[in-house]
Amino acid sequence: MARFALPLALFVGWWLATARGWVKSYQFASPRDVLAELANLAATGALWHDIGASVARVFAGFAIALALAIVLGALVGGSRAVERVLDPTLQAIRAVPSLAWVPLILLWLGIGETAKITLVAIGAFFPIYVALVAGIRGVDRKLVEVGTTFGLSRAALIARVLVPATLPQLLVGARIGLTQAWLFLVAAELLAATNGIGFLLTDGEQTTRTDEILVAILLFAVCGKLSESGMRWLERRLVGWTDTVPV
């Protein structure tokens, strides 16, 4: 129950502040207005349309990032030679705050779906890549030796020892990457969008409707929490064998 105490207190505070007129409704909408706006958006179908658009962008960008990170991470983690060629460049790109790419992406790709998905993919890529390379480097050499004593081929060693041994790190990276994907989605949809949860934010700002803005924030919180819980569930299912305290 303790976990609900603070949200409940915040909600009561919010309700009191708006009901007593401590804050103006154009600065902060009341809970009733926010719920009414939520119901309104749901009734017109705009809510599901916007959630669907945002979720689709996040998953498309995340899937691309995951695929690229697995390929590049496996290459860099598996070979020092490839690491020397690729890793310094990737680390340099990583050092650039990812939002700095936005103008370039807009110039190259316009303001369509491709640009948004690309931005999401850039945000999600690096946590997954970094975690995977660290995971491969950190595989217990002693377990690899066991495979060697049984005469496993290189392919079998990868499939039966390296992949399962690396999976926990990959999943942690993927969880952080998915969080990053939502972060970058907001940036992408704030810049240019005609739908999506981020569109509700800009629309609410331009029409000074704080109820709409708060609905958008609420939706981001729910979506972010749901995808994080989903990833944690996946971790428990797939790598519950780890003997470490989950982060």
Place this chain on the structure above:
Amino acid sequence: MSAARIRGLRKAYGAHLVFDGLDLDVARGERIAILGASGCGKSTLLRCIAGLERPDAGTIATTGEVGVVFQEPRLFPWLDVRRNVAFPARTAAERARVDGVLGLVGLAHAAQRLPKQLSGGMAQRAALARALVRDPQLLLLDEPFAALDALRRIELRAAVREILEFTRASAILVTHDVEDALALADRVLVLAGAPADIAFEGTVGDGATRAAILDALGVAEYEGRARRATSR
């Protein structure tokens, strides 16, 4: 036919020459123990036989399957005990041996457990079962009891002894414990020197008595100490 035959083994790590022309034979069904001070090269010898280190020169020939048990259990943490034991199995016949070897090491009741749910002694038993699945003719045991407390050590030593007698496999046991050697081996060797060579060799119940082995180990150690002391 011998279980293992080593001729002219030479192995160096950089400038440090571990072996320079070591010969060793293990007869079929024979169990030998190799003792020696820490860092004398006994583990390196075992790793060369297991194919984990490449000798610089010389030949190592083994007959049939070779099973290895390390100081740590080295179980795959993502597999339960049964799947760990079945890991090396390639054929239906080897897979069919899994339950048998689990029973042999006394782990039939723990087949579904994950390695993190095992005690040190149980984990080492699982590692032993895994090494037995391919029905090896030679077992390489690298300080297999070193990580266990005194009681587990005695228990597992007795279990290994029974298993070796039951399977008739040859074994090379590397240990620093004279009791391990006397309990399990037919023949005891002491490695000493740099490069290391066989400084003592005897049959258990004949030349290799506790006193003789300790003496051989002690002499090797004292010689080293004396050399260091006089060079100061």
